[in-house]
Amino acid sequence: MKEKVMKSASIFSKAIIQPVMFMAVTGIILSVCAILKLDAMPTVGKDIGNFVFGVLSSGMIGQLGVIFCVGIAAALAKPKYKTDAAILGIITYLLFLYANNSWLTLTDRLAVEGEQGLFATGQGIVLGVQVTDMGVFLGIFLGVMVGWLVNKLGNIKLHRYLSPYSGTKSVYIIIVFATILFAIGITYVWPMVNSAVEAVVKTTTTAGSAGFFFYGFLNRMLLPLGLHHFLWMPLFYTPLGGTAEIAGQVYNGAYNIWLAELGNASQITAMHPSIGYLSNFGSISLPIGIAFALWKTSRPENRKKVAAILIPTVTTAFLAGVTEPLEFLFLFLSPVLWLAHSIVYGLSLFLTNLVGINIQFDTGINMIINSFAFPMNLGHQYLIPIMFVVTAVLEYFVFKQLILRLNIPTLGREVMVDSAETDTEVVTSSGNESFDPQVQNIVAGLGGVDNIESMINCYTRLRVDVRDENKVDMELLKDKVKSSGIVDKGKHIQIIIGVGVEEEREKVEAYMEHLKHVQS
Numbered sequence: 001m002k003e004k005v006m007k008s009a010s011i012f013s014k015a016i017i018q019p020v021m022f023m024a025v026t027g028i029i030l031s032v033c034a035i036l037k038l039d040a041m042p043t044v045g046k047d048i049g050n051f052v053f054g055v056l057s058s059g060m061i062g063q064l065g066v067i068f069c070v071g072i073a074a075a076l077a078k079p080k081y082k083t084d085a086a087i088l089g090i091i092t093y094l095l096f097l098y099a100n101n102s103w104l105t106l107t108d109r110l111a112v113e114g115e116q117g118l119f120a121t122g123q124g125i126v127l128g129v130q131v132t133d134m135g136v137f138l139g140i141f142l143g144v145m146v147g148w149l150v151n152k153l154g155n156i157k158l159h160r161y162l163s164p165y166s167g168t169k170s171v172y173i174i175i176v177f178a179t180i181l182f183a184i185g186i187t188y189v190w191p192m193v194n195s196a197v198e199a200v201v202k203t204t205t206t207a208g209s210a211g212f213f214f215y216g217f218l219n220r221m222l223l224p225l226g227l228h229h230f231l232w233m234p235l236f237y238t239p240l241g242g243t244a245e246i247a248g249q250v251y252n253g254a255y256n257i258w259l260a261e262l263g264n265a266s267q268i269t270a271m272h273p274s275i276g277y278l279s280n281f282g283s284i285s286l287p288i289g290i291a292f293a294l295w296k297t298s299r300p301e302n303r304k305k306v307a308a309i310l311i312p313t314v315t316t317a318f319l320a321g322v323t324e325p326l327e328f329l330f331l332f333l334s335p336v337l338w339l340a341h342s343i344v345y346g347l348s349l350f351l352t353n354l355v356g357i358n359i360q361f362d363t364g365i366n367m368i369i370n371s372f373a374f375p376m377n378l379g380h381q382y383l384i385p386i387m388f389v390v391t392a393v394l395e396y397f398v399f400k401q402l403i404l405r406l407n408i409p410t411l412g413r414e415v416m417v418d419s420a421e422t423d424t425e426v427v428t429s430s431g432n433e434s435f436d437p438q439v440q441n442i443v444a445g446l447g448g449v450d451n452i453e454s455m456i457n458c459y460t461r462l463r464v465d466v467r468d469e470n471k472v473d474m475e476l477l478k479d480k481v482k483s484s485g486i487v488d489k490g491k492h493i494q495i496i497i498g499v500g501v502e503e504e505r506e507k508v509e510a511y512m513e514h515l516k517h518v519q520s
Contacts, residue, residue: 015147018456019064019071026060026259034262034373053263061251061259064237065126068139069093069146075456076147078154084168085150091172092142092179099183100131109187122191124250132190135252136237142179149175194239209353212276217346220282220338223327235277242274254278258360262373271358271378278360281348284367285388287317287326289395290341294329296396297403298412306412313484316498321363324460325498328485334408340398348391356380357387435514439507441480446493447471449515453491457505461487462495 029052035041036049060067070089077085104110104123110130111121118124124133134141149171158166165173207214219231234253235241241254247267251260254274261268261275291310298306313326330337359379361367371381403410446452446466453465466472469490477486477495487494497504 015072015075015143018075019068022060022067026056030056030259030262032369034265035369037263037265057259057263061256063127064136064256065134065139066090066093068136069143072140072143073146073150076144077150079454081150081154081168084154085146088146088150088168088172088175089143092146092175093139094127095176095179096138096142096183097126097129097131099180100187101129103184103187104130104132107187118250122194132187133194134186134190135239141182145178145182146175149178209276209350212353213346213350215277215346216280216282216349217342220342220345223324223331232277235274241277242272244272244274255360262370265374268374268378271374275358275360276349276353278362279349279352279357280362281352281388281391282345283317283321283323283362284364285392286341286345286348286395287314287323289392289397290326290330290399292392293396293399293403294411297400297410299414302412309411318364321366322460322498324496325484328483328496329411330408331485333410334402334406336406337399337402337408337410340402341395344391344395344398347394348387351390352387355383355387357383435511436507437480438482439504439511441476442495442504442508443511443515445473445477445481447473449512449519452512455505455508457497457501460484460496460498460501462497462501462505462508464493464495466491466493 033049033053033056036045037053041049069092070086073089073092074082074086101110111118111123114121118130118133122133123130124135125131126133126138150168153171153174154168156166156170158170215231215235222231236255237253239252241252242257243250243252244257244260245251246257246260247264249260251257254272254277257272257274258278261272291314295303295306295310309329310326313329316325317323327338327341330341357380359367359370359374359381361370361384367384371379371384373379374381376382402408403413442462443449443452446464447468448471451466451468451471453467455462455464457463472488472493474486474488477483477493481495484496484498487496
């Protein structure tokens, strides 16, 4: 049972991160547009900013439901079904909209717009159709349904006279009726779910700064399992992260609210409290504190080597918001350090919210750009340098004390030997010389090409499902594969590569194709 739950969680986590990865790019572009729209900017800058912001706000942010639906359906589907799953994803989404609207119309339950439009009625306009307002949850539900049905029933065989309707075409027939029933049922069920969500949001928001501490603490504690997406994604993109009406339009989720405020900065008189989830020093000052502690507690003769390892990881965190290469240097080494890091991570969000910093930043680039987007009295950006130092010093002090008092063998505290003197690569069969030894070692460590069932990447991790965990050579993966850590979940292996993980996955896939060709 546990195996099935972990596998399902891993699969869903891999699927849902795919659409989200594009949101980071959207956020950077919208932040630049927000600066171009400032009153002090020339007219041409304002016009460009307004145009691009409007296009992305309506075309990307406003359509997250359908984007999640198609993205999740395609990501969940087996390789041979991915194209059909994407097509069925958009079809299913449209079917739901019109079925839901038709039933609301038939039962005379379409809400009537008031002075604030459809706000607080439980309904909204999606792709021009008035429907039960499920937000991004709709796309998630439908995407999962399509992906599951395609994988489960995609190989249906019919009589040869009916063969044009077999496979995914048969799945489509099932989806039509399943979607209609779902669209009808949700008109009765979702109002109750929505009430429950509102209760959760109210509880969280009334918790004040303490709520942000628990968010930050759990965010890090779930990271080793790769399940932290389940925490921040709903807060960023669904009503669980708050709801706000800005410039006559309703936005759900902390990140969506932030982007809407960016586009209407001149009209904002107070920042929404959900921005506290986005004001995060976790990839900016905390890595610096950790790195200094690791460097300071290392042996003097090792400090140059330690610095050579730490500087790239801190730079990656500051510029790209990717902290795993640094965190996995101590995660598996000391659970105590990881617990302490999770507490400090939560405290940094607590303190940041307590002093009233209200702008979004998860990288140094965000912090610099977004600091100019709002007046100081709204975002309290002038406190950022102070909190930057406070949180970095706090992390440094905690790590240094724990390492020294518990004598934790962190990086550089043991005798270090140059890897060039000891590193040897696994010898592979002839004909593979054109492939990087790193790639060959990954495939060999995972038990060979025939043992690799599926492979995908998120921001930093190569996520692999294997057929037989007994064939996985963990010693080879840990000793010969250059990574920040290996997460072993039996049949689900995660190799923490860093920001170059997508390129690494493509190399591994190319090598696997080469091996299959040789074997055939």
